Amino acid sequence: MKFFLDTANVDEIKKAAETGLVDGITTNPSLVAKTGRKYKDVLKDICSIVNGPISAEVVSEDTEGMLGEARDLARIHSNIVIKIPMTKQGLPAAKKLVSQGIPVNMTLVFSPLQALVCGKLGVDYVSPFIGRLDDISHYGIELVSDIMEIYDNYNIDTEIIVASVRHPLHILDAAKIGAHIATVPAAVFEKMILHPLTDKGMEMFLADAAKIPSN
Numbered sequence: 087m088k089f090f091l092d093t094a095n096v097d098e099i100k101k102a103a104e105t106g107l108v109d110g111i112t113t114n115p116s117l118v119a120k121t122g123r124k125y126k127d128v129l130k131d132i133c134s135i136v137n138g139p140i141s142a143e144v145v146s147e148d149t150e151g152m153l154g155e156a157r158d159l160a161r162i163h164s165n166i167v168i169k170i171p172m173t174k175q176g177l178p179a180a181k182k183l184v185s186q187g188i189p190v191n192m193t194l195v196f197s198p199l200q201a202l203v204c205g206k207l208g209v210d211y212v213s214p215f216i217g218r219l220d221d222i223s224h225y226g227i228e229l230v231s232d233i234m235e236i237y238d239n240y241n242i243d244t245e246i247i248v249a250s251v252r253h254p255l256h257i258l259d260a261a262k263i264g265a266h267i268a269t270v271p272a273a274v275f276e277k278m279i280l281h282p283l284t285d286k287g288m289e290m291f292l293a294d295a296a297k298i299p300s301n
């Protein structure tokens with residue numbers, strides 16, 4: 087499984103990248119707004135830190151507006167992937183970008199049929215939001231499982247980015263069914279690699295090491 091970090095905070099990205107586990111980044115307008123910085127400046131900094139797919143989301147609601155934004159964002163760096171919403175206006179925009187060789191990540195996907203449509207267009211990534219489904223008493227991970235089954239049936243190469251991850255168990259469930267990618271907030275990323283028994287074991291080893299004679 088590949089790990090993407092879901093953030094626009096450059097400091098968080100630098101810290102996580104030091105682990106060697108970050109394969110890419112996903113951002114959106116809400117995340118960039120928290121930084122108080124210009125969108126392009128943030129993206130340029132991220133591209134200088136992580137050598138992998140960097141998803142940047144358009145904010146226009148009409149097809150032509152999306153295409154204009156997408157082309158502008160794609161000029162920033164070859165690693166930029168354009169996040170297009172799963173809407174009637176987003177589909178023709180995605181189709182056009184795919185035909186032009188611009189990587190596309192279809193976002194705000196909440197049903198298997200939406201994912202099938204995205205896969206049929208040949209987009210690079212599809213992002214099912216499992217946490218938001220859990221919030222309304224649906225099993226989000228079942229959506230990922232259904233998408234994987236459909237893609238396997240038709241040999242669709244679109245990679246699945248498990249998004250709206252709220253806790254480490256979301257990552258575990260996604261990994262158990264073989265999802266391609268999980269994009270996680272920095273706080274969840276840190277929780278994934280920590281365990282209280284590891285900390286307790288280190289404390290014990292260090293205490294014992296202090297008892298060893300120096301000579």
